[in-house]
Amino acid sequence: MNEEFIGALKEIVKEKGICEDLLFTTIEDAMVAAYKKNYANLNTSAQNVKISINRESGEIHVYAQKVVVDEVYDEVTEISLEEAKELNPKNEVDDIVDLEVTPKNFGRVAAQLAKQVVTQRIKEAERNIIYDEYKQQEFDIITGTILRKDKGMVFVTLGKLEGIIGPNEQMSNEEYKFNEKLKLYIVEVKNTSKGAQIHVSRTHPGLVKRLFELEVPEIFNGVVEIKSISREAGSRSKIAVYSNDEEVDPMGACVGPKGVRVQNIVNELRNEKIDIIKWSKDPGEFISNALSPAKVLSAEVDENTKSARIVVDDNQLSLAIGKEGQNVRLAAKLTNWKIDIKSKSQKEALDAEEERLLNNEDLVIDEEVVTDLSEIESQSEEIEE
Incomplete structure (x- = not known):
């Protein structure tokens, strides 16, 4: 040399x-x-x-x-x-x-x-x-361009490398056409003998979170916090938000002027419905909010079992449960509580049945007392004779 x-x-x-x-x-x-x-x-x-x-x-x-x-x-x-x-x-x-x-x-x-x-x-x-x-971008959002489909996998170019959208990370209502640009969530970056391998997702709840951070300056700056997200990709998502500034409405900030902010996210997610929920420290209030758009009449919570009994008007029951149980299912995931929903008439019927059973128990007790008294009186008469 x-x-x-x-x-x-x-x-x-x-x-x-x-x-x-x-x-x-x-x-x-x-x-x-x-x-x-x-x-x-x-x-x-x-x-x-x-x-x-x-x-x-x-x-x-x-x-x-x-x-x-x-x-x-x-x-x-x-x-x-x-x-x-x-x-x-x-x-x-x-x-x-x-x-x-x-x-x-x-x-x-x-x-x-x-x-x-x-x-x-x-x-x-x-x-x-x-x-x-790319490891520094793990759990972050990235823009990719569709390259090809192969054996259920969708391959996208992410600049210097290709990414993989696995079958479970694909939205059922998307076709993934060649050269189409998409926002993707980086689930994992592996270092293999052939170089970095990147797995990206369109179904991960983190994608919704990152999209809101991009669209809503108050979230990006930390004024508004995303407390939790539940998602059934391609169909519906619920997002719970909280404001650290009393003068800032967290739901209004996420919706944006004339709804433009949330609409941009809905468009990116192919018209996936998004419910923006106000987070609360009070479990009953938070669960009631999570069941939106249904209106809740009352909420009884059990902290020990993390379960809640919810009552709604009869005309709100189907709305609270949602199509195929989707609304209550997403609310349960969002709050991490078990939720049991009853209509007002169902609750009244249950209460009436409970009251009837209690009255029957009291009646049985009274009859036993009368019988005992009769036996005592009979024994007294025998002694006197």
């Missing part, structure tokens, strides 16, 4: 962001392996060597390493103290002495090997740089 080669190496280090020390150390280690392979038969000391590269001139030196001993038993790995003193008077027993054994034609072999190692390192460094770049 020469100075021009070293200069080229350093330029690569600068451009690709590769650690210079790591690159040179890797080249030296590779040269050690090459030396042992090619010169083991010519040099008995080939199995115990080190190689040093001058990082300015590019000169390569191969050294056989030997231990200084009083008496030599193995000439391959040991050198006598007397010989070591001749090389350097400061050498002592147990020191390691480097004896240069650089072959005449080793420079050519080394240069070819260095080229291979550098090429490999550049590829590894580029893969790591790209992986780190």
Whole structure:
């Protein structure tokens, strides 16, 4: 190797962001392996060597390493103290002495090997740089362009890499046409032997959260918080929001002027319905809000079992439950509470039945008391006779 080669190496280090020390150390280690392979038969000391590269001139030196001993038993790995003193008077027993054994034609072999190692390192460094770049975007939103479909998978280009939308991450109401642009949620970034592998989603609740952060400045700035999200992708989502500023209406901020903010999100999600719910510390109030658009008459909550009994007007029951139970199901996911819904007439009927059963129990008790009294009176009459 020469100075021009070293200069080229350093330029690569600068451009690709590769650690210079790591690159040179890797080249030296590779040269050690090459030396042992090619010169083991010519040099008995080939199995115990080190190689040093001058990082300015590019000169390569191969050294056989030997231990200084009083008496030599193995000439391959040991050198006598007397010989070591001749090389350097400061050498002592147990020191390691480097004896240069650089072959005449080793420079050519080394240069070819260095080229291979550098090429490999550049590829590894580029893969790591790209992986780190996308790893920082994990659990964030990214724009992708549809490339192709294959065996249930949808492949998208994300700039430098391809992403994969798995079957469970695809919305049922989307066709995924070639060259179509979509907002995607990065679920996972893996570092594999072939480079970074990115899994993205259109169904993850995190996609809804990130879209609101993009559209609503109050959420992005932290004035309005997203407390929880429940989603059935492609159909309906519920999002619970809370304002840290009393003067800011969290629901109004999310809806935006003339509903433009939430409409942009609905359009991106292919007309998926979005219910914006006001979060509350009070479980009963929060659960009542979560059942929107239904109006709740009363809510009884049990903190121990995390369950709630909800009463609505008769004409609100189907609305509270939703088509195929969707509304109450999403409300339960949003609040993380079990929800039992009854109509007003159902509740009144249950209450009446409970009252009837209680009255019957009281009647049974009274009859038992009368019977007992009758028996006592009869026994008293017998005693008097």
